[in-house]
Amino acid sequence: MTDKVDQYYDVALSLVKTCGNLISEHINGCKSFVLKSCDIDLVTEIDKKVEDTLVGGLSKAFPDHKFIGEESVADGTKGELTDSPTWIIDPVDGTMNFVHGFPHSSISVGLTINKEPVVGIIYNPILGQMFTAKKGQGAFLNETQIHVSQVKEFATALVTFEAGTSRDPERFKAVLENYKILVSKGHGVRTLGSAALNMAMVALGGADAYFEFGIHAWDVAAGTVLVREAGGVVIDPAGGPFDILSRRILSASTMELAEEISKNIVQFYPERD
Numbered sequence: 001m002t003d004k005v006d007q008y009y010d011v012a013l014s015l016v017k018t019c020g021n022l023i024s025e026h027i028n029g030c031k032s033f034v035l036k037s038c039d040i041d042l043v044t045e046i047d048k049k050v051e052d053t054l055v056g057g058l059s060k061a062f063p064d065h066k067f068i069g070e071e072s073v074a075d076g077t078k079g080e081l082t083d084s085p086t087w088i089i090d091p092v093d094g095t096m097n098f099v100h101g102f103p104h105s106s107i108s109v110g111l112t113i114n115k116e117p118v119v120g121i122i123y124n125p126i127l128g129q130m131f132t133a134k135k136g137q138g139a140f141l142n143e144t145q146i147h148v149s150q151v152k153e154f155a156t157a158l159v160t161f162e163a164g165t166s167r168d169p170e171r172f173k174a175v176l177e178n179y180k181i182l183v184s185k186g187h188g189v190r191t192l193g194s195a196a197l198n199m200a201m202v203a204l205g206g207a208d209a210y211f212e213f214g215i216h217a218w219d220v221a222a223g224t225v226l227v228r229e230a231g232g233v234v235i236d237p238a239g240g241p242f243d244i245l246s247r248r249i250l251s252a253s254t255m256e257l258a259e260e261i262s263k264n265i266v267q268f269y270p271e272r273d
């Protein structure tokens with residue numbers, strides 16, 4: 001199995017590197033975009049080009065593999081998670097950043113086998129950060145091994161968090177309540193505008209935790225492998241196992257920190273993927 005996963009990873013990595021140029025060449029200046037689910041959920045031509053290149057290249061190399069891609073799902077293709085090797089792709093995670101030229105956008109490519117995330121690649125081509133992980137083989141930034149921090153207490157944790165890309169009033173209430181909780185109880189809050197890069201920061205030890213309600217599988221599939229391989233945990237925000245289709249995630253450097261954050265935050269349950 002390891003040999004096969006290594007082969008899948010090598011093909012994906014080379015495609016991700018190629019696609020990185022599409023993002024870095026177009027980062028400057030305001031991009032044209034169209035709206036998806038609401039006025040803060042955007043897609044650009046580059047999102048579509050990157051996804052087409054990745055899906056095209058991977059399906060040519062591995063014809064029996066399945067795909068769940070953000071833009072294909074938005075176009076109406078039903079993404080289904082089965083036991084088959086399944087590539088879960090966000091071609092530009094942080095599209096809002098990309099549109100504005102804020103240099104935190106990434107290509108996020110995860111692979112699940114038997115529904116379990118086994119490969120994660122998160123690439124911010126603008127800052128030259130290539131985060132990679134394979135199950136059982138550690139997590140890396142530009143080929144140097146990375147580890148989560150050892151922070152165990154909420155009071156000393158730097159937490160990444162997002163307002164998200166929907167204006168659902170109930171979700172917004174939870175976001176605002178949680179923002180108050182984070183700034184009053186923790187060390188600080190950061191929002192990079194990319195779920196994948198937030199998780200990469202947890203894996204790197206630059207942030208101690210990240211949670212969000214309303215994300216999709218493509219935002220967090222790669223990050224899940226990365227955080228776990230860096231020694232951290234990924235769970236449901238209310239505690240218990242992480243469910244990749246639940247649209248809820250809490251990742252942290254340690255289980256102690258994850259459990260403390262889980263007990264303190266307001267919960268929200270979006271409709272499942």
Ligand code: IPD
Binds near residue numbers: 194214216219
């Ligand atoms: C979004 C980003 C954002 C997060 C949203 C995601 P997109 O992905 O990761 O940080 O808050 O939940 O949907 O739309 O830029 O690919």
